[in-house]
Amino acid sequence: MSAFDDLMAHERQTQALSQVAGRLGWDQETVMPRGAGAQRAEEMAAVAAILHERRTSPAVGDWLAAIDDAALDAVGQAQMRHIRRDYARATRLPAALAAEIARTRSLAHQRWAEARGAEDVAHFLPMLERMIELKRQEGAALADGGDPYDALLQDYEPGATAAGLEAMFGALRPRLVALRAACLEKPAPEALSGDYDESAQMRLSRVLAKTFGYDMARGRVDKAVHPFSSGSGDDVRITTRTNPADPFNCFYSTIHEVGHAAYEQGIDPAYGLTPLGQGVSMGVHESQSRIYENQLGRSRAFTGWLYERMREAFGDLGLAGPDAFYAAVNALKPGYIRTEADEVQYNLHVLLRFDLERDLIAGKLEAADLEEAWNARFEADFGYAVDKPSNGCLQDVHWSEGLFGYFPTYTLGNVYAGCLMQALRAAVPDWEAQLAEGDLSGVTGWLRENVQRHGGLYEPREVITRACGQEPSEGPLLEYLEAKFGALYGV
Structure with missing residues (x-):
């Protein structure tokens, strides 16, 4: 067993260095001096080079050859599954390409932020072109003759294929479009009005984070242009953003990121700094952030509790009561921004990006033509034109970071x-009464026990199947959306 022990010791150091790299990214998004960008790019490239060297070390190959997986327990076998898969991918990727992607990611992020602020797509295009070219190279290297986009997708959802996702998304699209059309034909609910102090928003956002189980002793809440969660184990940080005219943006961004952070904080501590010590996939990760934000955070039960907290913080909200507040929280309205979209329209924003990025990686679409392609697709899907780049192809950070497949x-x-909410309702039948009192411990405890604590122990679809007792499908989501918004809008 010494080979296994030596491999795991090596892996713990590699995981620790990976956490350091993540902290550099967090710092860049939150408090890094504006003039430090070029140096930070070199720092991140240097760490990426060291990580790639460790992940492709011949010693790792020797240890893997010496280990009999069948002699290990279930946890050891799961560790080996991840390490063998990661080693196979890492050894296909040239070290110089890995370092160049890290360097370009840092520079492209800064250029994206500048272009977004100036509403200037052309300012971003050179860096975007470079990042697309690098990711095409990476996809080709990892695919080993297969589909480069599928190869990139494995970084975020192991086992998934673009063809499988396309089939699922094809089943979602028509019912989502029909539900959206039916709801938007109805009168819009009453909306919040006025200004909401941004420091008060941040105070209440921290209350919400704690209410949803975020351990502030192992985390912190900061502000960023694009909310995100970073880290795992005992250092898991989140960011949110504020808008004096839209406090819901702050509160639901916070709850969403707490879902991610709670997943990382909820993993069995015995898995810390190993491949099992982090979320198993971005799909499972997103299941936690979305169920926290939507099925729980936007439920009638919880919004009744939040209504009272907001009145305490801001005074009169200009709404008739908790029912009007619930309708305002869940209002469907035209909009450009994915992260601000309601539950019905959100996935239509994602499907647009999925199709465009597949074409970018395949060479069917070039960066210079992206804005035109985005605007045409958006108008076709949503029925109105994009008014400015920050509401169009510059709104998301992902492509500047090279996150193709995310x-x-x-x-x-x-x-x-x-799927999880369907199972949770059966397992915690009084969940609504608990949420109405601001008690999230029952529902978050069920998620921690059935999803979060496992970390990477199981494959992504297996995690959901074990928690729900059946294979995941789009049916429960569509039924939930049609029931909720059908009742809200009388359709």
């Missing part, structure tokens, strides 16, 4: 969340 996991996470 977007479809958002909708996959919604599908998983629909």
Whole structure:
């Protein structure tokens, strides 16, 4: 067993260094001085090079050859499954390409932020072109003759294929379009009005984070342009954003990121700094953030509790009462921004990005033509034109970071969340009464026990299947959406 012990010691150091790399990214998004960008790019490239060297070390290959997986227990076998898969992928990727992707990611992120602020797509295009070319190279290297996009997808959802996702998304699209059309024909519910102090928003967002089980002793809440969660184990940080005219943006961004963070904090501590010590996939990760944000956070039970907390923080909200507040929280309305979209329209935003990024990686679409393609697809899907780049192809950070293959996991996470909520309702029959009192411990405890604690022990679909007692499908999500919004809008 010494080979296994030596391999796991090596892996723990590699995982620790990976956490350091993540902290550099968190710092860049939150508090890094504006003038430090070029140096940070070199720092991140250097760490990426060291990580790639460790992940492709001949010693790892020797240890893997010496280990008999059948002699290990279930946890050891799961560790080996991840390490063998990661080693096979890492050894296909040239070290120089890995370092160049890391360097370009840092520079492209800064260029994206500048372009977004200036509404100037052309300013971003050179870096986007470079990132697409690098990711095409990476996909080709990893695919080993297969589909490059499928190869990139494995970084986010092991076992998934673009063809399988396309079939699932094809089943979602017509019912979502029909539900959206039916709801938007009805009168819009009453909306919040006025200004909401941003410091008060941040105070209440921290209350919400704790209410949903976020351990502030092992985390923190900061502000960023694009909310995100970072880290695992005993250092899991989240960010949110504020808008004086839209406090829901802050509160539901916070709850969403707490879902991610709670997953990382809820993993069995024995798996810390090993391949099992982090979320098994972005689809499963997104199932946690979306069920926290939507099925729980936007439920009638919880919004009644939140209504009172907001009145305490801000005074009169200009709404008739808890029912009007619930309708305002869940209002369908035209909009451009994926992260601000309601539950019915959100997945249509994701499907747009999924199709465009597949074409970018396949060479069917070039960066120079992206804005035109985005705007045409958006108008076809949503019925109105994009008004400015920050509401169009510059709104998301993902492509500047090289995260091709990430977007479809958002909708996959919604599908998983629909399945989990169906199971949760049966397992915690008084969940609504608990949420009405601001007590999330029952529902988050069920998720921790059935999903979060396992970390990477099982494959992604197996995690959901074990929790729900059946294979995941789009049916429960569609039934939930049609029931909820059918009742809200009388359709």
